[in-house]
Amino acid sequence: MAAPKSSDHAAHQKTPVTILTGFLGAGKTTLLNYILKAKGSRSIAVIENEFGEVNIDSALVADNLLAKEDLVSLENGCVCCSLRKDIVKAFAEIERRSRHQGKRVDAIVLETTGLADPAPVAFTFFANPWLASRYRLDSIICVVDARYLMQHLEDGKHPEGPINEAVQQIAFADLILLNKVDLVADEDAKRQVLSAIKRINNSARIIECQLNQETGRPPMETLLFNNLFSVNRVLEQVDPQFLDSDSDDDGDDDQLPPPQSAASPEWQLPGHQADRDIMDRTASGAHASSSAGPSASAPGTRPTSVTEAGAPVTTAAAPSTTLAAGREDRAALAAAAAAARTEAQAGPGGGGASGAGAGPDSSNPSAAALIGDADAAAGAATTAAAAASDAATARALLKYQQRLSGHKHGRDGQPSSGGHHPHKGGHHHPHSALECEDNCEECKVAVGMKAQAERNPKRRAKRLHDLSDISSVGIMARGPLDEYRFNMYMRDLLAEKAQDIFRCKGVLSVHGYGSTKFVFQGVHETICYGPAEQPWRPDEAPVNQVVFIGRGLDRKALIEGFRTCVWVPLPDGWDEFRDPATKQPYYVHRASGEKTWTRPEFACPRVVATQGATMQPSKLLPRRQHPQHPQEQAVGAAAAGAAQQQQQDPAAALAVTPAGTVPSAGALGTASN
């Protein structure tokens, strides 16, 4: 077997990252749980991103992780919008933990929110040199909800308006899991969904599945370590401006490479010394491709890709080049300058990468730039870009080359493009990914970027990812829920709002079920309840946590309604019974024989419902004062009479049930998830 090429080797040193995307409720967490169960001896770390105010998924995923250290949560925000900086922090956190435990992470799965646009998330792995130097995007997997896809595609957004998340998620996917095929009415409906997917993305592999059934899941080997992501495909088929993603010029710090000096504040990772370790080593960066990357010689870290292709250097301080570097160029400039410095230190004939020679190294752009030879520098930058084994470096070098060309030739200067570039190990990389005998990624990246520069040198206007009309309401409440009331609450809510409530989910404690922890999951009107894999732990306070995600949510009404679902003890002398047919509870006073369908006491002294907080209830809702004794309350003769009448005529019960309805099929405790 042929020895792997150095660039391949470098790529394999990087930890593969799988981005798990798919619309709200499509089945991402179900897939993740399957992956974690089927992973065997491989060590997989998880980064969870939840849109909702309360993080439910982390609790459900954590049960399947061997160690809770393997899970990092990015809460209450969408990873593609507000949290991109946090992506880097999350990866740093995983490294910190794995180093602390002395174990290697074989792969990382990043589950985005169901409302995430995967493009900027994927872009981060190319734009951020620290990430690019140690992680490679293995694939983007999109889980599609076969039942609701058409509805999500037709969300009324104009093609030129804000992005449709469901479309973006499918378009960027390398692998599409068409899930919930059991919920699609017939073959025609399935065919319609399939052709809609293919119209958006005709090159991704599509696997039909039913992820909540053991027999309906795709084999594990189709999911991870499959190296499916191709920048070239994205540039050619999905988004020619992918590598010009939206924060180059907008002043965001999200895409900034880690600092060239320890003084750069935006990359100070808070809190941990180990994080600062990353910072420190980042600051003193030891390798040419990723001046920002930790030293390859540092314990527990991996060598950066270009290190294997080029010369290690002693410092990565930014060069005093005569050309102003944009933020995106910093890594390449620093890399090139560092290489130049090493060479300078080595002196002519001193064993530098380019060997002896009085002139500037023709393969070192900064060396050439430093002595003012723009032609040589531009050529060298192009060569370096073609040889760079990660996209971020290639991209930065190409931009640098353009800048150098522009410096000499004015704004119209185009990247020079020789036919073939000498490559590491004498391998020649033609300027067409299709011609490249190895079909290697660096050719694809370099070519893609060149094509992109030629096609459209200007950035398009950024398309909005507009979530302004979508919100989430998170509610936490202590104390077990009253099963019947909760069923009523959900049933009435969904009867009215199912279209707008994209997603609801929660973990519940229910009166009468001991330590059983219930999970409830809703996607539009499809809702199911069932026991979680693990009961409430003895040391765990059973706090109900639910989250609603949707359009035009009435926060106050949702919280108020949920509050009435909390079970409270009956006053002395009252017993609760259940109608065997409807499961509706009724109450009988032991001494007087009085019977009522209305709960004798409405007070909820133990309810602690909060809004917005993720971990701890921070704000108590005002408590209502309610009569404490059944005789004091307004059960009233009419209600009592109606209750009695209902004994003979069950239909009449509808008039006195709290929600005026009867429990639905699939109600809590009667259906399983």
Ligand SMILES: Nc1nc2c(ncn2[C@@H]2O[C@H](COP(=O)(O)OP(=O)(O)OP(=O)(O)O)[C@@H](O)[C@H]2O)c(=O)[nH]1
């Ligand atoms: N009928 C059916 N239900 C499924 C299938 N796969 C998953 N589900 C259910 O769909 C619901 C949502 O699944 P999740 O895995 O939580 O979906 P998700 O994409 O992670 O949801 P968000 O993170 O909220 O976007 C759960 O109740 C799952 O049990 C399937 O193949 N068929």
